Amino acid sequence: MHKESIFLVGPMGAGKSTVGKLLAEKLHYQFVDSDHEIEAKTGATIPMIFDIEGEQGFRNREALMIDELSLKSEVVLATGGGVVETESNRQHLRTRGFVVYLKSPVEALIQRTRHDRNRPLLQTGNPAQVLKDLMERREPWYLEMADLVIETQQVPVHRVVKQIIDRLESEKIV
Ligand SMILES: Nc1ncnc2c1ncn2[C@@H]1O[C@H](COP(=O)(O)OP(=O)(O)O)[C@@H](O)[C@H]1O
Ligand SMILES: O=C(O)C1=C[C@@H](OP(=O)(O)O)[C@@H](O)[C@H](O)C1
Numbered sequence: 001m002h003k004e005s006i007f008l009v010g011p012m013g014a015g016k017s018t019v020g021k022l023l024a025e026k027l028h029y030q031f032v033d034s035d036h037e038i039e040a041k042t043g044a045t046i047p048m049i050f051d052i053e054g055e056q057g058f059r060n061r062e063a064l065m066i067d068e069l070s071l072k073s074e075v076v077l078a079t080g081g082g083v084v085e086t087e088s089n090r091q092h093l094r095t096r097g098f099v100v101y102l103k104s105p106v107e108a109l110i111q112r113t114r115h116d117r118n119r120p121l122l123q124t125g126n127p128a129q130v131l132k133d134l135m136e137r138r139e140p141w142y143l144e145m146a147d148l149v150i151e152t153q154q155v156p157v158h159r160v161v162k163q164i165i166d167r168l169e170s171e172k173i174v
């Protein structure tokens with residue numbers, strides 16, 4: 001099966017947005033980040049949407065955006081970490097493109113997200129526990145939908161991108 005678009009999934013801090021941008025550049029694909037697209041469409045930041053509409057309001061917008069973006073061809077799509085919480089997203093991503101799960105231990109996710117204030121779910125007294133709990137629930141979904149799993153702990157972004165491209169080329173995806 002020839003799968004044209006590349007969908008990056010994984011937890012907050014896995015590197016989906018950062019890796020996705022560079023991967024798209026190298027492949028000469030369009031880069032789209034579902035969070036950025038939601039912000040552009042609504043004119044509101046992710047924290048504002050969570051504040052005003054709650055997490056479910058954000059998930060509804062995210063599901064509409066994923067449906068739209070996953071139909072594009074030759075894109076690298078960086079999803080948000082919670083994309084797997086919605087069944088239709090899992091279905092669309094699995095059937096419409098090549099899914100790469102960027103895997104990192106929780107300790108690395110904590111380090112990479114600790115100074116960032118733009119992830120509302122981590123603005124709590126114990127973000128490490130939140131990341132652990134979310135990973136416990138979500139990792140089975142990431143694994144279940146992944147065509148490829150890439151370990152990113154202590155692997156610099158350009159090396160992660162290189163590994164993905166090597167695999168995509170060897171499987172004749174790109
Ligand atoms: N492989 C990596 N090694 C070290 N730092 C990384 C790596 N991938 C991403 N980062 C850093 O981690 C932070 C979160 O990355 P980001 O791309 O926003 O993750 P995501 O979109 O998966 O939540 C950023 O500061 C980014 O520079
Ligand atoms: O894991 C989540 O539920 C979320 C992850 C975020 O994206 P990143 O994974 O790019 O941080 C963003 O969609 C929102 O804050 C919710």
Ligand SMILES: [Mg+2]
Binds near residue numbers: 016017018035078079
């Ligand atoms: Mg991101």
